Amino acid sequence: MLSDQELLRYSRQILLPQIDIDGQLRLKQARALIVGLGGLGSPVALYLAAAGVGELHLADFDTVDMTNLQRQVLHDSTQVGRSKVDSAITRLSALNPQVRLVAHRQALDVDSLAAVLQQVDLVLDCCDNFTTREAVNAACVAAGKPLVSGAAIRLEGQLSVFDPRRDDSPCYHCLYGHGSEAELTCSEAGVAGPLVGLVGSLQALEALKLLAGFGEPLVGRLLLIDALSTRFRELRVKRDPQCPVCGARHG
Numbered sequence: 001m002l003s004d005q006e007l008l009r010y011s012r013q014i015l016l017p018q019i020d021i022d023g024q025l026r027l028k029q030a031r032a033l034i035v036g037l038g039g040l041g042s043p044v045a046l047y048l049a050a051a052g053v054g055e056l057h058l059a060d061f062d063t064v065d066m067t068n069l070q071r072q073v074l075h076d077s078t079q080v081g082r083s084k085v086d087s088a089i090t091r092l093s094a095l096n097p098q099v100r101l102v103a104h105r106q107a108l109d110v111d112s113l114a115a116v117l118q119q120v121d122l123v124l125d126c127c128d129n130f131t132t133r134e135a136v137n138a139a140c141v142a143a144g145k146p147l148v149s150g151a152a153i154r155l156e157g158q159l160s161v162f163d164p165r166r167d168d169s170p171c172y173h174c175l176y177g178h179g180s181e182a183e184l185t186c187s188e189a190g191v192a193g194p195l196v197g198l199v200g201s202l203q204a205l206e207a208l209k210l211l212a213g214f215g216e217p218l219v220g221r222l223l224l225i226d227a228l229s230t231r232f233r234e235l236r237v238k239r240d241p242q243c244p245v246c247g248a249r250h251g
Contacts, residue, residue: 023212039196041126042074047204059104071193137172157225171246
């Protein structure tokens with residue numbers, strides 16, 4: 001059941017017929033893993049905690065740097081030099097003490113990813129490198145857990161949802177293969193703060209839809225954001241039956 005305090009705290013989203021009390025209860029019982037607590041992970045963590053997702057697993061091995069503060073709004077100047085996970089716990093605990101926070105301060109490898117995925121219902125990929133994205137995707141396919149993936153660099157953003165529970169869903173590897181061009185990071189190419197805020201907020205919304213069970217998730221679709229001209233495009237993405245990551249699961 002929801003307490004009187006919870007009914008008051010979440011009253012504005014409970015008013016939505018798509019969520020209602022049943023949806024809020026599902027959120028309270030839900031568990032999500034956020035991989036990366038930077039520009040994308042900041043709005044994701046803030047909005048999921050504010051929405052009342054019952055348990056958030058926070059994974060990041062980095063520390064807060066002054067250059068992060070232009071876009072990583074989960075952290076502030078007093079947290080520079082501190083672990084991003086510890087900084088996030090301080091902020092999220094103040095925002096919503098009813099949410100259980102689980103810290104993962106080390107880089108997640110194949111074994112630790114598999115162990116963590118047994119404890120959660122959904123994963124949000126908010127990291128900034130292809131190797132980690134591939135590892136997270138493979139772990140989600142193996143565990144049968146939905147993955148909400150976002151990316152942003154310069155003035156361009158992307159968003160999609162991969163759900164191995166659905167036969168028609170591609171996985172991250174179906175879409176990107178082994179990668180094309182050399183990886184660029186925000187420190188090399190730059191990025192606009194509001195853009196990562198936009199992509200991360202959309203990731204949080206997709207996660208809430210999946211966890212509470214409403215709306216149409218962005219499965220089989222890739223949302224492309226051009227912040228320079230404020231244009232959004234959507235591409236259909238099909239599952240690759242020969243995909244070395246998810247092909248066997250659906251075979």
